[in-house]
Amino acid sequence: MIVYDLHCSEGHRFEGWFGSSLDFEEQCERAIVLCPQCGSSEVAKAPMAPAVSAKGNRAVARRAKPNTQVASETMSAEMKTALTALAKAQAKVLENSTWVGADFAETSRAMHYGEKDEAPIHGEASLDDARALAEEGIRVAPLPLPVAPPKKLN
Numbered sequence: 001m002i003v004y005d006l007h008c009s010e011g012h013r014f015e016g017w018f019g020s021s022l023d024f025e026e027q028c029e030r031a032i033v034l035c036p037q038c039g040s041s042e043v044a045k046a047p048m049a050p051a052v053s054a055k056g057n058r059a060v061a062r063r064a065k066p067n068t069q070v071a072s073e074t075m076s077a078e079m080k081t082a083l084t085a086l087a088k089a090q091a092k093v094l095e096n097s098t099w100v101g102a103d104f105a106e107t108s109r110a111m112h113y114g115e116k117d118e119a120p121i122h123g124e125a126s127l128d129d130a131r132a133l134a135e136e137g138i139r140v141a142p143l144p145l146p147v148a149p150p151k152k153l154n
Helices: 019-029 077-094 104-112 129-136
Strands: 002-008 011-019 044-045 098-101 119-122
Touching: 002 019, 011 019, 011 098, 098 104, 104 119
Parallel strands: 098 119
Antiparallel strands: 002 011, 002 044
C-alpha cells in the first residue's frame, strides 16, 4: 500500500491509500478520487516530507503539534465512530435511491411538476442548480459524504 497526502482544487488536504502509484493515476483519470470535504475530483498529490527514522542509539526529540490538524495524524476513536455512523446512515438512505448523475436538477423538476413519478434520487448538481431548485420550492439536500457514480466504482 502507498499512502499519499492529497489536496483538492479547493485546498482541502486529506490522505489516500492506493495499491500502487499506477492505481492512484488510474483512479484520478476515472475521477473516483474525491475530496471528502467538498467532493471535488480535481485531486493532486500534496508535498510530503519523507519519513526518516532516528538512529537507534539516539533519543527522538518531542515536537510540538501544529495548530492545524493534518490528514496524516491519527484520527480519534470518537471521530472514527462518528464518520462510520454517518457513512452507514447515508448508505441506508441511498439503498432505495436511484443515481441520476448530472440529470439530477432536470429529474427533480420533472418529479416536482408531475411529469415523472416521484421517487428517491441522488446525483450531481452545481451550487447554482441547487439554489434554483430551492427557489422553485423543490426540496433538495446535499449528502454529507461524497458519492462515487456507480459506473466509476472499482
